[in-house]
Amino acid sequence: MPIQVNLDVMMARRRIGAGELAEAIGITPAxxxxxxxxxxxxxxxxxxxxxxxxxxxxxxxxxxxxxDPPAGPDKQ
Amino acid sequence: MPQPAENKPPKFWDERKSILLTRAVTVGVFLICVLVTLGGPGIVDWLIAHGRIALSGPAVRWVMLGLGYLLAVLALWMLWQLFCLLGRLQKGAVFVGENVRALRRIAWCCALAAAICVPAGAALYFPFACMGIAAGFMALIVHVLKNAFAQAIYMRDELDLTV
Known part of the structure; x- marks a missing residue:
């Protein structure tokens, strides 16, 4: 998928753990x-x-x- | 004013009873199929003796028996698939891949039965053609249901991965 979620980078910057963040935003850790x-x-x-x-x-x-990387040349 | 769910009186007929009844009927039809299969030679002899078959000759009996046993195998396998499908529905496993596969098998059984019955009805015994048309129609309906189940599973998977 071309959309990348940089959540781990932002969590590291803010020094917040997964459990704490999950609780803060009201979703399950899973x-x-x-x-x-x-x-x-x-x-x-x-x-x-x-x-x-x-x-x-x-x-x-x-x-x-x-x-996504461009597809290779078509084989003719 | 609507009553809260816990105060509602129990319904006489519910989903669980409906599935139980359908499973019981499936078992009944399965047993009838087995009995008809065991009595196949007698039924074919009776049809030939009473002049209900369009063609005549020694091979007709064996062709009729062969087609009958082929249809019996399809019917028994289809009923088994239906029984298993109902069992999964009873356990609450509705939108699972195995149900889609079971519906696909049931649709194919019906389609094959139609492919056998329609020509046999045209050549040998007309009521076979009526059965064939009914089986073909059932195959189409089950195929549409199978596609609906597959679509529902796809949508559920999408929803499961929506955060």
């Missing part, structure tokens, strides 16, 4: 782990808002667009 490990397929605005509030950051600091 769901936070899904988000942190880039396994999530969608993020609710409410979750994003809670993350930004708890980590004191902007959505752009948490999410990053990394384009």
């Amino acid at each position: 769901n936070l782990s899904i988000l942190k490990n880039n396994k999530a397929k969608a993020v609710r605005f409410t979750t994003l808002e809670a993350l930004c509030r708890a980590l004191d950051c902007q959505p752009g600091e948490l999410l990053e667009y990394i384009p």
